[in-house]
Amino acid sequence: MEQYKDLIFSASFFFVIIRVCVPLMFASMSAYTANLSGLPNIAVEGIMLIAAIMGVLGSVWTHSAWLGLLVAIASGILMALILAFSAIKLKTTPIMGGIALNVFASSFTVFLLFVITGSKGTTASLPSKVLPTIHIPIIKDIPILGEIISGHNVLAYICMITAVLVYILVYKTKFGLHMRASGLDENAARSVGINVNRVRFTSLILSGILAAMGGAYLSMGYLSFFTANMTASRGWIGIAAEAMGRGNFITVLLTTLVFGVFDAITNVLSLTNLPSELLQTIPYLAVFFAIIAYSIKEYNKKKRNNA
Amino acid sequence: MDDIILSLQEITKVYDNGVFANRKVSIDFKKGEIHSVVGENGAGKSTIMKIAFGMEKQSEGQIVYKGKPVQFENSMEAIKLGIGMVHQHFMLIPSFTVAQSIVLGNEPVKNKFFVDYNQATKKATELAKKYNFEIDVKAKIETLSVGAKQKVEILKTLYQDAEVIILDEPTAVLTPQETDALFIELKKFRELGHTVIFISHKLNEVKQISDRITIMKNGESCGTYNACDISIEKMTELIVGRELSTSFEDIKKKLDNTKAVLAVENLEIKTTKKHTLNNINFTVKSGEILGIAGVQGNGQSELIQAIAGMRSFTSGSIHLNDVDISTIPIKQRRQKGLAYIPEDRMQDGIAANASISDNIISTYYDSPEISGKVFMKNKSIRTIADNLISKFSVKTTSAKTKIGSLSGGNIQKVVVAREYQTDPQLLIAEQPTRGIDIGSANFIHNQLIDLRNEGRAILLVSADLTEVMDLSDKLIVMYDGEIVAYFESTNDVTDKDLGLYMLGVKKQSEEEIRRAYRV
Amino acid sequence: MFKKNSDVMFEIVKTLVAIAISLVISFLILVLVSKTPVDAFFKLLTAPVTKIRYFGNVLETMVPIGFAGLATSLLFRTGLFNLGTEGIYYICGVVTATVASQMFGNAFLDPILTILISSVFGGLVALIPGYFKAKYNTNELVVSLMMNSILFGLGLFFVKTFIRASDVPSVASNKFMETTRLPIFIPGTRTHIGVIVLLVVTVLMFILLFKTKLGYSIRMTGLNKNFAKYSGMSAFALFLSVHFISGFIGGMGSSIELLGMYERFTWVALPGLGFTGALIATLGKNNPFGVLLASFGIAYIRVGAEIMSRTTDVPVEMAAFVEAILVFLIMSQYFLKKWRDRSLLKEGDKANGTV
Amino acid sequence: SSKPAEKPSNTDQPEGEKTIKVALLLPYIGDQSYFDIVYAGFQEISAMPNVEAKLIEMGKDNSKWENYYLEAAEGGYDLIMGGNWEAEPSLYKIAKEFPEQKFINFDYSAPEDLPNVYAMTYKCEELGFLAGAVAGTATTTNKIGAIGGMDSPSINDFFGGYITGAQAANPDVKVSFGYVGNFQDAPKAKEQADNMYKSGADVIFHAAGGAGNGLFESASGLEGVWAIGVDSDQSLTFSEKPEIVKVILSSATKNCDKALVRAFNMYLDGTLPFGEKELLGYKEGGVGIVKNDAYNNFFSDEQKAAIEQLEQDLIDGKFDIPQIRLETDNTKWEALKASVQ
């Protein structure tokens, strides 16, 4: 047991939490930006998967990790635009469109993998590039903090910066206000001349970019190659976190963090002899209890205010 | 001054469901005029205005603005060209503040991208002051009364600095004072050379403020008149096709053996911040209509919601026919004979995407005529629905039509018909004729009187003072969560006096008020 | 009068044109990936009706996704965005496996009892999100997504620990008793009577929704819950009943699929049927018959694509392409709207009366 | 890497010679484990002259597999290859219905005696043993690890052998285990491997399919640690990633590909004993251990010799390796695991 304690109560554990949370955060932010504008994107999982493979392929074709990332982002945008176009122009239910895209993505990535590598498993045989790891100059030398904060993949830092930017975008800017208005009541938004369709298209592009970065992180940072279905439901965690937040960005991020922390703990506990099937449910149980506690609290608050 | 700013030419609109809302409607609006559009419910007034505002697209026809043909893809384009609109149904976001709602779409910005919320608050406050609307710009929309929401809607449009503003029934929920204030502003607006398009069912208002009046019927225009050339009676006749009597005194029966149906005792609602309702005591007897007068937002809505079971309260009791209903669920209250015409029909009163017949039975769907233990009796439902539709002259092709596609007035008729159908002991009528055309309003008023004459109790709340004064037997006035006056008869008070009570300038003595609670 | 007919006509034409367009797109993709695109295309389209067995395959495929679609559509109807059918399918599969090895040995009673137990269990499990929704307004999407993974973990643990077969090298249950297996209903195929049960449940669901009081309150609540509250409907009881029924149908679907098509429980990952159920519910516009039709349609495409992939050089992943395209197009509401507006105008001019 | 090599018909075959039609039925390829190896063998077969080979992917929904076997049996193939414990019941059922049709079961578990089926399987415990021998020899910390896709008997079958092999090479060895929960989540496997390495293990073996790739990623990011691949020579998969190839000390292989080709050649010669089954261990070439550059560079000659000795002992049957897949309950496995912790 001692050895597990050492694993958890150490700076490197916090480092790991960040690493584990990055793709989840991207997924949550992707779900959040889309839903905020009133067009739910439940294709986060699919977009991440497509972007993960396209990033790798892009880096192979262009011999550059950064161009690969661009290819990943472009593919994410394309997927998001398909969803937006079908929902806005063809008036397809976005839920349906999202499920269809997920089905499509998990098959298409395997198909692509097969066509390009001749195997349906991984791109490990391709000379793909990874995005660089960053050691932050001064911070890296600060004892504990440096160990935790420094030395992550560049996308991890982009993720943190994006989180701040999304916060500012949503709560401080004009466009953010329009996003919220479009999501809360599109007729009201239209009545004051907000171009709801344009807001939604833009939000979906943003959502696509975020999901794509989450996918690219998996295959170009976390790992250095793509493997089939490597997203392993991370996109769905993002969707759940978004739903938990009900429009509140901080709650969305906190929920994601809860999942990430418990996931990291589970990874340590998996070295013990506890039944692995039960262990794997821990992060889900954490979020499950979190939302129940949260809703009971909200309920009591409402009761108090109403009486 | 005679140039035409906005010209609608041969506009035809057919909705997805095949309804022709407008057929070849042509109307010219001049620069610097107040132009009213009147007509019965479903005549197509809102539709033609939505088209002029770019929210709906015409199927055929043309819009000419300032001499140039325009084709609006969305309302933003209309707003850019200087057209603003206040909609018949609210277009407000509950979780936004008043200031946010007012500036939305054209926010003051700093550094190009960021909303300057301080500036927004300032601007909204100034605007409200300028138009004499008393409103807390930092309050959230969801906490506002319907009247206050209406004011926000109007401010929204005024904020956009439009040259043409369209007001779709803005006065339906305003008090006479507020309406007067609005009219003063509209006239100022006209002085500036702007154009006001005004839709209302209150023909005296229309007559009072308009320069010209267009009358619509069945989706077509029946001509535009100079306001001075047409009398209210003539308008009524053109719209309704007959004359209406407006005095109810002679048809009210005097009833004996009345008893208290509703008794509200010491009712109190305290929220975290303040008293919303304080020490409310009154009764409503069988065979009488008790009117509640008051400026919106003085506790009427909360009072009604507490009685109807839509919200809880802090202390006190509510009895219906001597049974304490203070804490029982809505369903049981209804079974004990309570009916309720809600203030906000779109939010509470209907399921917009369900059919008329589904909507017309919702509050008594488990009564034995309509359903057995498990199954609904679809045949009887059809019969009831068809009867009610024809009795209340709801304008629709069939009972299967989605209620949301009806015009506002017709939706209201369905709500009234439904509550009427439950044959209630106590009917709470909150803004019962809001947005209803004069013919139908007259009909609903007659229904209310009939109900009263049958010995039912009616609690009437309306922002339309004329309505309250005409219909009520007795009257209470509310101000700041309290009853400030009680009148045994509406003849005991003049309009002017009533206004003073409503604004909190005058208040009766405890004893006088206490008379409202008569055991 | 013309309105109703033209409405139905419009829906039909719209769907047909949508199918036609998606087929054209699919054909174009086939041209890209196949050396014999025409052959592949015909296989995709017609293979399922060329042999009774293939058609049987369509029906077999339709059963589990049809049940999942019905279960999910009921929740969607009530305005609940709950994707929990996936987890219900898994855990009820475990229950079925547990029960199906301890039956009486009566070929009539055994399947009925097994399915019933599984269904009730599904209903009870669904009461968890139901209760929290009803009482505390807890977000059902979050709860259901979390529960999917939790139920999977618990279920797999249970199978491994308590009912694992010792004669296979994987985590799987012992064989179901022969008597619990569902009888074949079309000879020469493996199409079992689950198809009939699906039809019956569809009809019952239709009756529930459109003929009963409960159904009425479900529909009204789904459309506007303020209105439902105002009308005096109890959200608490309603949410509980809806969740129970949905879980019941989910449990039934899972049990029927296992007893019909499997000889032991072998799921070591979530089966994905629940998510397909959500797709089918939306595709069928949450109408029971719509759901039935949608599940048939999806099953048809999947079987067509399978046959195509095993008889031609087209990879099986093609099925997902075709499915996605079709789904997008069928759901398009806007599609053909212009054409319809024009035709309405014309008709209106002819009628030229009042509305 | 190899390009997709499905050849529905072999165009340049000499006239007159009979084409042999074979089908391979797999749930899917891309498991990065033994389905892919079987497929690799099949690709070799399809490259032979006068062979028309068709891979049929049946999908993950095993309720449908019977149909596929039935279809194949009616499809006019000379030989149908299929197998694995899950698909086997369908194979045998159809084989009974089509006694004229010949089948190869490439991996049996509960075989039935049918005259038209040749069946083979592999001693996975010996595969695990070989990996364990390498790991036990290589470790300097006396701590090694193993990561599985799922905590199931077929995976623990590898690990039972792994423990035995490691103990044979190094009696003091401690072994820790982790399970990913599925065979896809490579990032998760990477985290588990990281934790194992951090807690002192320096060699980790995996049996986690695609998820196992995460192990290699983890090893390549740390100093002085090693990974052992499974099923096939995994360093080949990472041909373009030298930093990863460097840490793959070895791979313990399941030679389904070779076995399949061997069986097919015997079929061509008419010597394949239908009606019989074979258990292929290290001796028979059914399982093996890859000695790649990393292996050769890492081990000293003494160590190499020691490992070779263990291999020889294995062939001589000197070890009693538990076969976890045949256990009816978990007790033996739990005890075994406890003995090395």
Ligand SMILES: Nc1ncnc2c1ncn2[C@@H]1O[C@H](COP(=O)(O)OP(=O)(O)OP(=O)(O)O)[C@@H](O)[C@H]1O
């Ligand atoms: N979205 C819609 N879909 C289908 N039909 C509609 C829709 N909106 C309005 N209609 C129909 O168009 C006709 C005109 O409606 P409109 O709202 O323009 O009437 P109105 O004159 O504003 O009536 P009111 O005085 O009651 O507000 C009505 O018959 C109505 O049922």
Ligand SMILES: Nc1ncnc2c1ncn2[C@@H]1O[C@H](COP(=O)(O)OP(=O)(O)OP(=O)(O)O)[C@@H](O)[C@H]1O
């Ligand atoms: N019949 C109904 N159908 C659907 N949703 C409902 C229904 N009744 C209530 N709700 C919703 O369920 C939640 C809880 O409603 P409920 O009436 O129990 O509120 P409450 O907290 O008890 O309020 P109050 O104290 O005012 O009674 C609210 O979100 C409400 O909108």
Ligand SMILES: [Mg+2]
């Ligand atoms: Mg209107």
Ligand SMILES: [Mg+2]
């Ligand atoms: Mg309540």
